[in-house]
Structure formats: C-alpha cells, structure tokens
Amino acid sequence: xxxxxxxxxxxxxxxxxxxxxxxxxxxxxxxxxxxxxxxxxxxxxxxxxxxxxxxxxxxxxxxxxxxxxxxxxxxxxxxxxxxxxxxxxxxxxxxxxxxxxxxxxxxxxxxxxxxxxxxxxxxxxxxxxxxxxxxxxxxxxxxxxxxxxxxxxxxxxxxxxxxxxxxxxxxxxxxxxxxxxxxxxxxxxxxxxxxxxxxxxxxxxxxxx
Amino acid sequence: xxxxxxxxxxxxxxxxxxxxxxxxxxxxxxxxxxxxxxxxxxxxxxxxxxxxxxxxxxxxxxxxxxxxxxxxxxxxxxxxxxxxxxxxxxxxxxxxxxxxxxxxxxxxxxxxxxxxxxxxxxxxxxxxxxxxxxxxxxxxxxxxxxxxxxxxxxxxxxxxxxxxxxxxxxxxxxxxxxxxxxxxxxxxxxxxxxxxxxxxxxxxxxxxxxxxxxxxxxxxxxxxxxxxxxxxxxxxxxxxx
Numbered sequence: 315x316x317x318x319x320x321x322x323x324x325x326x327x328x329x330x331x332x333x334x335x336x337x338x339x340x341x342x343x344x345x346x347x348x349x350x351x352x353x354x355x356x357x358x359x360x361x362x363x364x365x366x367x368x369x370x371x372x373x374x375x376x377x378x379x380x381x382x383x384x385x386x387x388x389x390x391x392x393x394x395x396x397x398x399x400x401x402x403x404x405x406x407x408x409x410x411x412x413x414x415x416x417x418x419x420x421x422x423x424x425x426x427x428x429x430x431x432x433x434x435x436x437x438x439x440x441x442x443x444x445x446x447x448x449x450x451x452x453x454x455x456x457x458x459x460x461x462x463x464x465x466x467x468x469x470x471x472x473x474x475x476x477x478x479x480x481x482x483x484x485x486x487x488x489x490x491x492x493x494x495x496x497x498x499x500x501x502x503x504x505x506x507x508x509x510x511x512x513x514x515x516x517x518x519x520x521x522x523x
Numbered sequence: 524x525x526x527x528x529x530x531x532x533x534x535x536x537x538x539x540x541x542x543x544x545x546x547x548x549x550x551x552x553x554x555x556x557x558x559x560x561x562x563x564x565x566x567x568x569x570x571x572x573x574x575x576x577x578x579x580x581x582x583x584x585x586x587x588x589x590x591x592x593x594x595x596x597x598x599x600x601x602x603x604x605x606x607x608x609x610x611x612x613x614x615x616x617x618x619x620x621x622x623x624x625x626x627x628x629x630x631x632x633x634x635x636x637x638x639x640x641x642x643x644x645x646x647x648x649x650x651x652x653x654x655x656x657x658x659x660x661x662x663x664x665x666x667x668x669x670x671x672x673x674x675x676x677x678x679x680x681x682x683x684x685x686x687x688x689x690x691x692x693x694x695x696x697x698x699x700x701x702x703x704x705x706x707x708x709x710x711x712x713x714x715x716x717x718x719x720x721x722x723x724x725x726x727x728x729x730x731x732x733x734x735x736x737x738x739x740x741x742x743x744x745x746x747x748x749x750x751x752x753x754x755x756x757x758x759x760x761x762x763x764x
Contacts, residue, residue, distance in 0.1 A: 372585035414582040460584035478548035485543040503542035511577040
C-alpha cells in the first residue's frame, strides 16, 4: 500500500482537523484511508465514516430493523475497524468490502442473538435514503440498479440471498425454513450471487465510493 | 432448478461454502472451518472475491441517514479508546445460566479451531502462535480439565501437571497502548501468567505459569509491556480449578 505521501499529507499524529487535512483525507483511496486509520489517524476514521456510514447504517437497519441496535452495530463495527485496521490486507479484499463486512457481521451477530428476530425480511419496507444528502442521486440509482438486478433473479435464488444477507439466517436455518436440502440452498446462493454479479456487470454497476 | 445434491455429499465439500460465507450465512463454527479452508484454497479465494462483488452491491443497495450524533459518538469512542477500559462485551457473551462444563469444553474446542483459522493470516506471529496452538491442542486431547469462565465465553484448560491454556472468546483487540494480562491467583495472590493482544475470535493463550489446584485464572487490561501486580479492571475470571 502506498502510504508515504499520506504520511506527509496527514502528518504522524494528526488529531487536528484543518481544511487541508480534511481535503487530504478526502482524496485518498479507501485502501490508503485504512492505512491512515491503522496509524490512529482520527481524521481518516472520520472520512471513512463519511464514505461508508450511510451505507453501514442502512445495512444494519435493514438487518436489525431497530434504530438503536443498528447504531450499536455501526459503532461496534467502526470501532473494530479502528482497532484492527492494521490487519487489513489490500491484496485480500477491497477496503469497502472489508469495512462493510464488519458492519454486516456485527448486524447479523446481533440479530441472531436477539430473540425478537426477523420475521419476514423480504417484506421489510426498503429504507429510503434521506433527502438532501449530496450523493443521494447517485446512491439512489445504485440502489435501483441492485434492486432491479435482484428482481431479475429466479425467485428461489433471490429469496435465499435476501433471507441470508438481509435476514441474517444461516444456511441451515434456511434449509429448515424452506424445507429444502442444504445443498439446494447452497447452490441457490452460489448461482444467485454469480448471476447477480453478471447482471450488475451488464448494468455497469461500480462499487466504488 | 432440479439440482438436488444429497446433503451429505455436499456438506463434505468445503468449496461450496463460498457463497454462504460471502453472505455471512454460516454459523461461527462453520465460518471458522471455512476460513481455515480458505487459507489453503486459492480457487476459493478467487471465487470469494467474485461473489463479494455481489454481496458488496447488496450493501450498497442499502442506505439510510444515520442520526447525526452517531458520527461524533464513534469518533469519541475511538479517541478515548487508547486509554480507556475496553468495553467488555455485555450479557451476550455470557454463558446461559444452564451452561455446563460440556458447553465450556465445546467453546474451547471451537476457540482452538477459530484461532487456527486466524493463524495463518498473521505470519509474523505464526511461529510462536503455532507452538501455543499445538500445545493447547495437546492439552485438549491429553486429558486436560476444562474449567468454565465466570464472565466470558471460553474456558480454561488445565493439564494434570498444572500446565494451562486459556481460551477467551470475543475479547476485542487491546487498545494500541494496552495489553491483556493473564493472572494465576492462589489464595489472595495474583501472579503474572502472560500477555496477549485479544481479537481474532477465540485465541488460546498458553499460560506462562502452572495453575495449581484451587487456583483461579483472571485477565485484566494493563499498560503495554505488562505489570507485576494487576492495576486494570478484572475482565475475565475462571472458576477455581
């Protein structure tokens, strides 16, 4: 990871938030930003939150359906990012995947521990993006592209993906719930994700922040 | 789709856990086992990377305005993280009231497994960690007794000769200027038994001091480098062995 210019731009201990500083953080790639977080740079953490906080909260809210729990999940996840950014390996995953995986796992952990548990996740009203935010239009269109792609999946694949990812069900729970062999569930997930990816590629979907 | 492989045939094949893993649809034990496999399977890693493009998109599809105070709360938590007590996980880490020694043993077995899965990702620590892991496994297989922890998931393995390994699940990585320190407490006297960083699911910590009958093991959070007498908060303690 290329961090030397970052060290120059941000300084070794940069708690201060000058405009230049914020601009510098804003121009870093997600991966470089994580490098700065690993060196306990608060401005970098703030920038990371500004990039992913809305998605993180939306995702946690979709899984947990409770704003307090969703806030807990996001806070835990970002604190985890703060503490373990050193172990991020850019060759293994994108920074965005890494950060959102923390959020998703935390949300899933919480929903599995909560006995109140998700009823019918596919019926969950989609959470609308708050109006007035700058990147809303772009974000909303990404959301539409993804939802559009999901709708094009065969219904059993879509169901397996949505119940697992947004509902927090394990593969075994799904097999039981849907009355299908585990192998069927796995192959639905696999085929569904592959197809989803192909559909998103066709639609020119980019997961860049 | 008419594809209906038999449950047994596919469940023995770790490759097809890539999709459930990408969706976080594995339980803790399955996840740990698959992460171990992932370390050895380049094809699986490549496949995972592809599927994660799709799961990442699922995350991108969700977006909601968080309460404005959350940003500052997170930054504040990070800021005070360096000096402050690690927030020890709340109730959810506790054993249910009905927990038995068997449950503790299971948690330890899982812990050792989970730990192994995180091992190869940390090459720097691999050598010393390998030794600790191998020893913990030997203890587990060699008639060590498993003692339950009072405040956390995991357990304490004590061999008949007193050699011991502690498995604690769910300890967050210690803040950068702190370390976890294990203690063997005999009577009223705590003696230092090793430092560790926490994080990474349930790493077994081979204690540097034998645990005699009737003693307890505890964990505190201390300044980096460790101390001779506990000063930090008591985070974990075992029952008397």
